[in-house]
Amino acid sequence: MNRNFFAGSKAAVLGLMLCVAAGILHAEPVSESKPFAEKFLLMQLSDGEPEKQNKVLSVAANLLEYYGPDAIDIEITTFGPGVRLMYADNSRQERINSLMAQGVRFTVCMNTINTIERESGTRPELHPESIPVDVGVAHILDVVEEGYVLVRP
Template structure:
């Protein structure tokens, strides 16, 4: 098995185990962060509606599995080519609106915005801008948030 397939299989298995543990009583890992609710950061760095739909499905499934949007903090961070899906004219725009109304935080990388000449007004309403997408993901992980990359 080549390195890419091995890495993808490992990532898939890790995500599957995490989600399974959330749904099986008695197996749930300690997800609370310093006495608060768990946090999950989802990376999307591809301009692919299928990846975005998968990320949005993962977020929605977590909300449902954990008992509602008030039980988990979820942030989807887009950078690189993935930024295109957060634009106001995105093909997944309708789903972004549902995500925002469900309490899912959508974050766009300012570095990518600057490189691609994208302004805040070009983004879907409700999208936040973070200084650097990779830094945002790193800081969330350091803060105890789970990391998912569909």
């Protein structure tokens, strides 16, 4: 092989590495549960106020209706006072169940749940289909690194 081929190959590899580092080329997240998803959304809920809970659920429902449940992958991560959304006795269970049936995942910060138990002496009962994560904010960072867009309604 000639010298120009190697020089060209090195330049191509270097260019590709620079594009990846600059974020020009990036892989879309892959969702096992939604293999045809084109949009990837992570919503943060750290507020326990009923209005904020309603807003998060409404945004998820609106996006599912707009894009279709197969075209968007949505996860809602709760931590701090936001974990109240996932309490088993939350009055929004019907809405949560409907969203779950359309593939929305709800994760709960177990660090927050452990703190609540330590401070109150009782562990809150959570929605049986909620997904526990060790540290909610760390989970958010990891999912954003995978390519999900973070929204804090």
